[in-house]
Amino acid sequence: MWKKESEVPRSKLPYPAEFRQQIIELARVGRTPQELSQQFGCTAQTIRNWVAQEAIDQGRPQPGKEGALTTAEREELVRLRRQLRQVEQERDILVKATAWFAARHDKTSTGSSNS
Numbered sequence: 306m307w308k309k310e311s312e313v314p315r316s317k318l319p320y321p322a323e324f325r326q327q328i329i330e331l332a333r334v335g336r337t338p339q340e341l342s343q344q345f346g347c348t349a350q351t352i353r354n355w356v357a358q359e360a361i362d363q364g365r366p367q368p369g370k371e372g373a374l375t376t377a378e379r380e381e382l383v384r385l386r387r388q389l390r391q392v393e394q395e396r397d398i399l400v401k402a403t404a405w406f407a408a409r410h411d412k413t414s415t416g417s418s419n420s
Contacts, residue, residue, distance in 0.1 A: 320347060328352055329359050 328341055338349035360366055361373045374382065
């Protein structure tokens with residue numbers, strides 16, 4: 306049966322970019338992720354992730370994060386994976402259609418050659 310809208314699980318909406326940027330700036334001037342977490346309601350780990358990603362985006366990755374993707378690279382990767390999934394679905398449809406038409410053609414060509 307149909308699910309009510311309230312039954313459908315929803316992921317949490319991302320924090321606005323301006324909010325994230327303000328938190329990053331406060332962390333840069335010395336506020337700890339724990340302090341910021343208590344004041345603004347996002348987790349300390351989330352704040353650490355934002356600060357680390359900002360460093361990567363600015364070309365100064367933290368030790369151990371040298372090969373990490375920038376935000377733009379991550380967005381491109383997501384877009385390309387989505388595009389690949391679409392192309393694979395289209396290919397699968399074409400393969401099935403080709404097989405269907407080939408089977409149909411075989412039935413009609415074998416039936417007319419028996420005369």
